[in-house]
Amino acid sequence: MKLADIATLIRSKNAGPFFLTFDIMFADEEHYRLVKASRSLNAQMFAALYACPVQTVRFFECDNAFAFKFSIPRPLPQGELGDGDLHGGQQFSPLMNVEIALPAGQSIHIRR
């Protein structure tokens, strides 16, 4: 199952001018726990997806917020010559197709 089918929000944004942060959020604890238990989201898969060194990837599991977060240094500082996204808001789409390994027979309420 693709992450975009389970998450209620996948977004990217600047965290200051030098970092990009990505949030993956769920409507309820059940769906968050399923994805957490799958271990499909981790620093290694993000580093491969965004072709960046794994040691620059910070990964957080936010149990109270029912959310995951990834943060990486921006390839270019905000507004630098060549920067095509001032707010960093349109960098998240590769995350949408990440496959989440779910237990066989697991039923999911598809978001859309």
Next chain:
Amino acid sequence: MFVHLRQDHFLVRPFGQGLRCTPQSIAAHSLYENVDPFHFTESSGIVDITEATYEAVDPITVRVANSHFQPVNPYTIKLEGAELLGYQSVIIGGIHDPFLLRQLDSWLAHVRMYIEETIARVLGDQAAKEDDYHLMFHVYGRDGVMGSLEPEREVISKEVGIVLEVTATTQQLATTIAKLSRQPLLHFPIAEWHGATTAFACLHNPAYIERGAVYRFNLHHVVIPHAPLELFRTKYIEIE
């Protein structure tokens, strides 16, 4: 939002008809625009909310407890700064020719080389130094939005939008270079077509837009002052 601060917890709720705070919505707020959702570094210490608890005390109010503050010594100040990069003129247009689109990188490289040679020939000393000007192509429909993060750069769309940005030490130089760039953008040939072609769909006439001064961040630094208020001027005004 309305917050009651207590000795060891706080209560937060919204104003407004039909609005409510939930434990999840309050916990989720620390993710927004933050690198680390659990640690927040301020001048005098670090707010650590790793162990924070969020409890609904009524349908719209959340009680937050168990955040910690770690004072740090020495006190630190973050400095941020920006500098003038130069002046910009841009040309906006598009390409729809399938033969061109499948060799876009090499065509743009040729166009760039042609522009640079023309600048050297026509402007000579005016733009002689390497950092007098900078040319940048943004290719929408390929990697305009994601740049170096784009994972599918090789996918060819049926059209691309191109923004050529010319940045130079003066507005006049940026515009002169933009004017020089128009010719190769419009007419640099590809092998597949024999005869005069028009490779680029200009959006505007004149083709260029002057953007004025552009800036960049040039300072992001943590300072350790000798005393916390050393870097700030304090003015006292007595009111009778």
